[in-house]
Amino acid sequence: MVEPVRLLLAVVSHGVRRVRGGPAVESARRRLRGPAARPADRRRHAADRDPEAAPAAGRDAAVDPRILGQRRLREERGRADVHPPARPGGAAGAARDGQGAGAVEPVRGERSRQPGVSGAGPIARYVLIHGAYQGGWIWNPVATRLRAAGHLVLAPSLDGCGERHHLVRRGITVGTHAQEVAQLLFYDDLGDVTLVGTSSGGMVIQKAAELARERIRRLVFVDALALLPGERVDAIVKRSAPNEVTELTTGPTRADAESRLFRDLDPATRAWALARITPHPLAALEAPMEPTTFWEQAWRATVIRCRQAANPPESHQRRTAERLGAAWHELDTGHYPMLSEPEALARLLLYAELDGIVATLRQATGAARVTLRLDVPRRNLSVADVTAEALAPGVASLRGQTSIDQRAAGSIEWLETHRRVLVQEDVSNADAPPPPELVRLYGATAQMLGPVLRDGVLVGWVSVHHTGGPRRWSASDVAALETAVRDVSRELEPS
Numbered sequence: 001m002v003e004p005v006r007l008l009l010a011v012v013s014h015g016v017r018r019v020r021g022g023p024a025v026e027s028a029r030r031r032l033r034g035p036a037a038r039p040a041d042r043r044r045h046a047a048d049r050d051p052e053a054a055p056a057a058g059r060d061a062a063v064d065p066r067i068l069g070q071r072r073l074r075e076e077r078g079r080a081d082v083h084p085p086a087r088p089g090g091a092a093g094a095a096r097d098g099q100g101a102g103a104v105e106p107v108r109g110e111r112s113r114q115p116g117v118s119g120a121g122p123i124a125r126y127v128l129i130h131g132a133y134q135g136g137w138i139w140n141p142v143a144t145r146l147r148a149a150g151h152l153v154l155a156p157s158l159d160g161c162g163e164r165h166h167l168v169r170r171g172i173t174v175g176t177h178a179q180e181v182a183q184l185l186f187y188d189d190l191g192d193v194t195l196v197g198t199s200s201g202g203m204v205i206q207k208a209a210e211l212a213r214e215r216i217r218r219l220v221f222v223d224a225l226a227l228l229p230g231e232r233v234d235a236i237v238k239r240s241a242p243n244e245v246t247e248l249t250t251g252p253t254r255a256d257a258e259s260r261l262f263r264d265l266d267p268a269t270r271a272w273a274l275a276r277i278t279p280h281p282l283a284a285l286e287a288p289m290e291p292t293t294f295w296e297q298a299w300r301a302t303v304i305r306c307r308q309a310a311n312p313p314e315s316h317q318r319r320t321a322e323r324l325g326a327a328w329h330e331l332d333t334g335h336y337p338m339l340s341e342p343e344a345l346a347r348l349l350l351y352a353e354l355d356g357i358v359a360t361l362r363q364a365t366g367a368a369r370v371t372l373r374l375d376v377p378r379r380n381l382s383v384a385d386v387t388a389e390a391l392a393p394g395v396a397s398l399r400g401q402t403s404i405d406q407r408a409a410g411s412i413e414w415l416e417t418h419r420r421v422l423v424q425e426d427v428s429n430a431d432a433p434p435p436p437e438l439v440r441l442y443g444a445t446a447q448m449l450g451p452v453l454r455d456g457v458l459v460g461w462v463s464v465h466h467t468g469g470p471r472r473w474s475a476s477d478v479a480a481l482e483t484a485v486r487d488v489s490r491e492l493e494p495s
Contacts, residue, residue, distance in 0.1 A: 131199025135162015141342035172281035178207030227289035251279030264334035301326035309335035327359035374460035446471035
């Protein structure tokens with residue numbers, strides 16, 4: 001009897017006349033249950049815009065998007081220390097939503113969940129910047145998965161884009177968009193941020209990073225443009241059909257968006273995305289790239305190319321990776337991997353720091369391939385597959401090759417026994433041989449292995465492979481490997 005009375009009082013105190021069958025009842029119930037029970041209800045920017053979620057009710061149609069954005073940030077911060085609620089459908093349902101057995105745990109940062117909660121781990125901060133014709137909605141399937149791993153994730157819609165398209169006007173440029181992002185980081189006191197940009201959003205994160213350098217941990221370019229001063233997008237991107245251009249905006253026709261931009265998406269997701277695309281502010285896409293000191297500075301960066309996308313071309317993205325010394329990854333999908341391959345993209349973002357470590361090691365040693373394997377069951381990591389990998393051009397990837405019994409190899413048994421770096425200048429006559437498939441199928445002829453230890457247990461190793469014959473590894477090569485192993489161990493440590 002007490003609960004109905006409390007519920008009625010809550011509804012009446014809220015000034016709601018209709019009690020039966022409407023959202024007011026659920027709102028009152030949420031207030032009675034407390035904040036820990038309502039994060040999914042409050043997170044409109046994820047639930048309302050995810051193609052896997054129910055349609056929105058349009059509750060914020062009259063709210064200024066800038067005010068709404070600040071509200072969403074406060075809600076996200078309120079969620080950061082709340083354990084995600086259980087999903088319907090048991091383990092299978094949890095895995096579909098990026099939780100449960102199929103979820104990936106955080107790597108480092110602040111504590112991401114309440115003390116004593118199973119699966120507690122560190123938190124990271126991701127700010128995801130959309131590209132042309134999009135809004136923050138484009139990131140929802142990825143953001144949902146990152147949040148499920150306990151991280152703080154923001155995916156703002158830039159001025160004149162997405163739900164803010166009605167604010168479009170003259171004067172919106174890459175520079176003003178970048179200022180928005182830099183101001184978001186400043187006013188909300190966000191540091192150690194992984195700043196992610198896709199498509200033309202790559203230009204925005206270039207300028208934003210320049211404006212807020214001290215707040216940036218890593219830059220991630222997802223099939224993104226990264227222009228030099230004075231370059232134009234139309235000199236790099238080749239469209240099969242012209243855009244519809246007004247004095248303020250530019251955008252594809254619906255037919256072009258459906259047949260070209262979103263052609264690799266499943267029908268339901270394609271329809272969801274088509275309903276949300278909006279023209280992009282003209283100068284933010286067509287004006288020459290503004291002056292920048294971005295390329296004169298050192299950045300920790302990752303470049304993720306989508307093989308099935310014609311734009312931006314591979315040569316452009318290779319240039320970005322080479323100039324920044326960035327980790328390089330490829331996904332076999334189209335230009336919108338956050339919609340077509342959200343699980344794979346989320347995983348790359350979650351382990352971007354580990355990828356950066358192996359990329360740095362490959363550059364330092366000139367190796368053909370560097371891999372990291374980890375056995376961390378609570379993070380759904382197994383040495384059966386690589387956790388992180390860096391490749392020289394043309395070298396075959398080991399990612400997804402899970403048929404080899406790694407711990408049965410003589411080289412790994414040696415690591416288990418000696419717990420120090422193993423140097424092999426010619427694997428063909430090594431006393432502790434690697435898996436034969438590594439030699440026969442993947443061409444390794446010399447290698448170094450560095451053990452990753454936690455509490456005295458061998459939980460993984462870093463492998464450095466050379467192809468094309470024996471190799472004499474130098475003292476600096478060994479030192480670089482030892483540094484990488486220490487860096488990996490530090491990333492695995494909760495703060």
